[in-house]
Amino acid sequence: MSDQPPVIQVNDLHHTFLRGTPFEVQALKGATLEIKKGDAVGIIGRTGAGKSTIVQHFNGLIRSRERGKVIVLGHDMADPNLDVRAIRQRVGLVFQYPEAQLFERLVGDDVAFGPFKMGLSIDKVRERVRWAMNMVGLPFETFKDRFTFSLSGGEMRKAAIAGVLALRPEVLVLDESTSGVDPRGRKELLAYIRRLHEEEGLTIIFISTNMEDLAALVNHIYVVADGRTVMYGETGEVFSKPDELHRYDLGTPQITEVMYQLKRRGLPVNDRCISVEQAEEEVWKILNS
Amino acid sequence: MEPIIQARNVSFAYNAESPHPVQALKNINLNIFPGDYLVIVGHNGSGKSTLAKHFNALLRPTEGDVIVAGLDTQDLENVLGIRSTVGMVFQIPDNQIVATVVQEDVAFGPENLGIPHDEIKARVDWALKVTGLEDVRTRAPHLLSGGQKQRVAIAGAMAMKTAVLVLDEATAYLDPVGRQDVLRVVRELNTQGVTIVAITHFMHEAIEGSRVIVMEGGEIVMQGTPREIFSRVEELRALQLDVPQTTDLAYRLHQRKADFPGDLLTVPEVVDTICEFARCKEAVA
Numbered sequence: 001m002s003d004q005p006p007v008i009q010v011n012d013l014h015h016t017f018l019r020g021t022p023f024e025v026q027a028l029k030g031a032t033l034e035i036k037k038g039d040a041v042g043i044i045g046r047t048g049a050g051k052s053t054i055v056q057h058f059n060g061l062i063r064s065r066e067r068g069k070v071i072v073l074g075h076d077m078a079d080p081n082l083d084v085r086a087i088r089q090r091v092g093l094v095f096q097y098p099e100a101q102l103f104e105r106l107v108g109d110d111v112a113f114g115p116f117k118m119g120l121s122i123d124k125v126r127e128r129v130r131w132a133m134n135m136v137g138l139p140f141e142t143f144k145d146r147f148t149f150s151l152s153g154g155e156m157r158k159a160a161i162a163g164v165l166a167l168r169p170e171v172l173v174l175d176e177s178t179s180g181v182d183p184r185g186r187k188e189l190l191a192y193i194r195r196l197h198e199e200e201g202l203t204i205i206f207i208s209t210n211m212e213d214l215a216a217l218v219n220h221i222y223v224v225a226d227g228r229t230v231m232y233g234e235t236g237e238v239f240s241k242p243d244e245l246h247r248y249d250l251g252t253p254q255i256t257e258v259m260y261q262l263k264r265r266g267l268p269v270n271d272r273c274i275s276v277e278q279a280e281e282e283v284w285k286i287l288n289s
Numbered sequence: 290m291e292p293i294i295q296a297r298n299v300s301f302a303y304n305a306e307s308p309h310p311v312q313a314l315k316n317i318n319l320n321i322f323p324g325d326y327l328v329i330v331g332h333n334g335s336g337k338s339t340l341a342k343h344f345n346a347l348l349r350p351t352e353g354d355v356i357v358a359g360l361d362t363q364d365l366e367n368v369l370g371i372r373s374t375v376g377m378v379f380q381i382p383d384n385q386i387v388a389t390v391v392q393e394d395v396a397f398g399p400e401n402l403g404i405p406h407d408e409i410k411a412r413v414d415w416a417l418k419v420t421g422l423e424d425v426r427t428r429a430p431h432l433l434s435g436g437q438k439q440r441v442a443i444a445g446a447m448a449m450k451t452a453v454l455v456l457d458e459a460t461a462y463l464d465p466v467g468r469q470d471v472l473r474v475v476r477e478l479n480t481q482g483v484t485i486v487a488i489t490h491f492m493h494e495a496i497e498g499s500r501v502i503v504m505e506g507g508e509i510v511m512q513g514t515p516r517e518i519f520s521r522v523e524e525l526r527a528l529q530l531d532v533p534q535t536t537d538l539a540y541r542l543h544q545r546k547a548d549f550p551g552d553l554l555t556v557p558e559v560v561d562t563i564c565e566f567a568r569c570k571e572a573v574a
Contacts, residue, residue: 023432025432047435047464047466047467096462152334153333154333179461179462180380180461180462181333182332182333183332183490183492183529183530183531184332184333184529185333187529209463209464209465211465212534249466250465250466251465254493254534254535254556255534255535255538257556258534258535258538258556258559258560258563261556261557262560262563265564267563267564267567276534276537276541280542283542284545286563287542287546287566287567
């Protein structure tokens, strides 16, 4: 991973909402990130920490004119002559309530909207829509003529993600796109996201408050607190520092917490375990040695 | 003790009159007693929100009865009495906040009940104190964090001084800290005697309750204390529900070593038990 070129570089980024008004909020006070091509990166932090503000810089939804620099796929986002539309096709952003992103009557039309606006031929559009819908588990033939608003909550999310995928982005940003779905739907979405990462090679940027989900998906984690990036490391490494995370009002997956405490009690376990399977083997070694 | 909410053979169908009714509840029997902390878990579409909406007469059963504090929800005359007994907090706080200042939003409910000014003030002060919102009482709700907004919604329901508070996935969109804040407030209310009915996807929140019911396909499929429910790992898996990682680990160790308890719930329990087993082994060696 380390030899891959960065797709996103953010250096000392500052941003203030409603600047110059009584409601002024300084959302970013120095965020620095580097995301490598093909990586899966988690961004965590409590609400209001600035996570969403950061990722909205990745496709130019926000272009801060304050301090700091954002380079996306080699383009300086502050460049006034930049073709932002082209960036938005390459960096797809799925929001927190993705079902609110749907607006067409039929699912197939909704997914087709993006590629259609890119001026692709009907055949090309169709091919992309088919691929995108299949990638998220909405079989094209079954779902293309369904009414958008007859879908379940989980299916709506898949349709919204398909709509972004149909742009064939290289980077997929998911801003809490799995919260509020039931466990069944969430697990399914996660499995499809993992497949996009592993089989299609997409760079994944995943914001979530579910530490177990993060542990199962991402390789690296950035911690954001009060508008600044404050921790970075491999997933197991970040989660093995619960005391530091607690300082930023964050937790760890339960299983990492267990291993951490066992280690503190003097048992020789690896506290970088991020899955129950790993933990089971670690504990078994002790109980059975 | 008399149950405060009783569901007797409750069935409910959406669009019951149409040619395509959707059967959401099938023959539910449930008693909720004063002081209970009941947690309802299940997937989307399992009927849990539909059931909760029966508890304050937002929905009425197509068959069977729901009795709230002795009042039958079928009788429209009873609606006011029922809603003064059962308060509701929904999933997305923004849909439930009406005023432009936090303390005014919290006062909205009691104001509409025509309660005297001093009493309203006392209730608002109490609700803001328990929910930890005193510092933001004069702020605009839409500029608060998600967890704070949800606590505003809860404070608003509290100020009605209802005997029962129903939380319909009130923590679904919150971050871990916001979630902990809300759970702490709910726990506090429960110790003050408020009956709690909490609906959630998060299995680790079910541990909070004194009783858990699991719903699937409009029916109650499991029922018991959190420990009883979570020790049935295979059944939960079959329902594709999350099993807390702690319980999962205990269960796996139990499979490999029969005397390791398989029904552990919390992190400290698991840590203590593993240490105990490790130490026993040392002692033997």
